[in-house]
Amino acid sequence: MKLICLVKFVPDVDSYQVDFANNALIREKARLQLNPDDVCAVAFALRVKTTHPDTTIEVVTMAPSVVTPHLADLLRIGVDLATLISDRVFAGSDTYATATILARYLATRDFDVILTGTHAIDGDTSHIPAQLGALLDLNQMSGIVRIDENLFGKAVAVFDVETDDEHVTYEMKLPAILSLTRDCPYKLPYASRKDMARDVSANLRVITSQDLSFPADEAGTMGSKTRVARTFNREYDKRGQLVVQADEAGIDRVYQFLKEKGLITR
Amino acid sequence: MKRCLVFLDGQALQDSIDLLEVARQIYPAQAYESTGITFGSETGPAEGAFDTIIQVRDDRIPSFDPMAVTEVLVELHQLRSFDTILVPATPFGRMVAPRLAMRLKTGLVADVTAISHEGGHLQAIRPAYSGRIMAAIEFVGEGPVMMSIRPGVFHWDRLAEKKTQTELFTPAQARTGTIRQLAVQAKEQTYDIRESDVLVSGGGGMIGHFHELERLAHCLGGQVSASRKIVDNGLAPRSIQVGQSGKTVSPTLYLALGINGAVQHVEGLKQVKHIISVNLDKNAPICSLSDLVVEGDAVTFIDKLVAKIKQQTSP
Numbered sequence: 001m002k003l004i005c006l007v008k009f010v011p012d013v014d015s016y017q018v019d020f021a022n023n024a025l026i027r028e029k030a031r032l033q034l035n036p037d038d039v040c041a042v043a044f045a046l047r048v049k050t051t052h053p054d055t056t057i058e059v060v061t062m063a064p065s066v067v068t069p070h071l072a073d074l075l076r077i078g079v080d081l082a083t084l085i086s087d088r089v090f091a092g093s094d095t096y097a098t099a100t101i102l103a104r105y106l107a108t109r110d111f112d113v114i115l116t117g118t119h120a121i122d123g124d125t126s127h128i129p130a131q132l133g134a135l136l137d138l139n140q141m142s143g144i145v146r147i148d149e150n151l152f153g154k155a156v157a158v159f160d161v162e163t164d165d166e167h168v169t170y171e172m173k174l175p176a177i178l179s180l181t182r183d184c185p186y187k188l189p190y191a192s193r194k195d196m197a198r199d200v201s202a203n204l205r206v207i208t209s210q211d212l213s214f215p216a217d218e219a220g221t222m223g224s225k226t227r228v229a230r231t232f233n234r235e236y237d238k239r240g241q242l243v244v245q246a247d248e249a250g251i252d253r254v255y256q257f258l259k260e261k262g263l264i265t266r
Numbered sequence: 267m268k269r270c271l272v273f274l275d276g277q278a279l280q281d282s283i284d285l286l287e288v289a290r291q292i293y294p295a296q297a298y299e300s301t302g303i304t305f306g307s308e309t310g311p312a313e314g315a316f317d318t319i320i321q322v323r324d325d326r327i328p329s330f331d332p333m334a335v336t337e338v339l340v341e342l343h344q345l346r347s348f349d350t351i352l353v354p355a356t357p358f359g360r361m362v363a364p365r366l367a368m369r370l371k372t373g374l375v376a377d378v379t380a381i382s383h384e385g386g387h388l389q390a391i392r393p394a395y396s397g398r399i400m401a402a403i404e405f406v407g408e409g410p411v412m413m414s415i416r417p418g419v420f421h422w423d424r425l426a427e428k429k430t431q432t433e434l435f436t437p438a439q440a441r442t443g444t445i446r447q448l449a450v451q452a453k454e455q456t457y458d459i460r461e462s463d464v465l466v467s468g469g470g471g472m473i474g475h476f477h478e479l480e481r482l483a484h485c486l487g488g489q490v491s492a493s494r495k496i497v498d499n500g501l502a503p504r505s506i507q508v509g510q511s512g513k514t515v516s517p518t519l520y521l522a523l524g525i526n527g528a529v530q531h532v533e534g535l536k537q538v539k540h541i542i543s544v545n546l547d548k549n550a551p552i553c554s555l556s557d558l559v560v561e562g563d564a565v566t567f568i569d570k571l572v573a574k575i576k577q578q579t580s581p
Binding site: 036094095096099119121122123124125126127128129130131133134135139140141142143158161162163164165166167168169170171172173176182183224225226227228229230231232233234236237238239240241242243244245246247248250251252253254255257258261263264 | 277330331332333336357360361362363364365366367368369371372373374375376377384387389393394395399400401402403404405406407409443444445446447448449450451452453458464486498504505510511518519529532533539540541542544548553554555556557558559560561562563566567570571574575578579
């Protein structure tokens, strides 16, 4: 089978800093990581490859070139090809423009399934997989927590989706776009010492707007259908903030408060 | 007259009806016509809320198929040219909205939490950069305005009953046959934190002690909720997560234990009447939003408060 994993490298949320004076993200300080949901997509693909050695896996991402070492790491654990879609003119694209660029590339590829994550922890719009579904005329499903490996074949995929209330099993015709969540049990393998030293540069390629014959005025802010007009810090209602200690007097005060507000009724 | 379409998700009907409040805020001084669309499900309380309800009852179109449902919406839009299309940001809504926006070649703002108007421009507000900052987003181009709306944030006041006109819509085409539902299993019924009056919530400071919250929640007749950190560490199910990537809650009392209070978490608190925070750091962001701040160890706090309540209420 030919699998494509569409992934995104995101700033580690906990190392993330915002320059509040200038309303900008301090990108230099942000540590990058493979988006947690996307980790599951790649990990599942690698599992399929273990049981079906004729499987090929291509990882596709759109990003600045700083992600190159992260793509190399994925090649070292068994991904066959890493494609970095990268161009200055792509910067500032909203999800509409981004999906259009990605679809232009993906339409040139031969694949059975596109695996993605459901949410990205930075943007968290969940737009791209569904938008690609529309552009590539493929069905798409988000929130997948398990894919049946035994039934995973050329014709269909059987998978489970979990919501708050239900656990639903679906069968979808392939090709399709399947979007996993971090609640999947799939984990990335570690690279062996030998693989760590392997030169993988031959399997890593960069695709530019020129390669895709993508018009510059359809990318970036010019190709976007939405525009960030301003960013701001949200003002929340400040409250009393009476500070007490976790000692007898403090607990008495909390108890009193709960009693006054009718939150302890007995 | 402006035309606004609201997608009614059968799994979240009330959240979908509440999108009428968004429509009202988008058109504060303009007349608009509201249309709701349902696939297979009952219209229930939507009756009397919308000017028109369109029902799609077509065996070819399963209500769980994002592709089939989207194509019906495309066809309907081609017939009626809506000015605004609102979709609740439920799991299904989040698959349909981007798909539809792309088919209509229009922009979409995800998970909107507020509406504003600046210099004659409509702005959709949502948290950005993992909820560290708020962004006001404007629409560019000709297409209809499309937003997915965060459930639980907007509440529509049913002031008057409308004479709803109900129509049956049978699409001319159906794009189906790519998905089948093989099994549906209802999950063990847990509680819905959006309905809780008292929430005892744990954050990063409770890793290793999260289970202790249950005692206090029980004592106060409330439920336990969690921050993203706890859920990402696998200590609690995602269904009880409060915040931008979880749920928006409006309890009478929110007890925040070991929660720092980053914007992404606080975004999940709407119209909370009282907040008590327990934190080792009395300068944590959550503390400035609290009525009472307890500086100290959360487990000690639980032990002492539970003992106090038991002592005071025992006969």
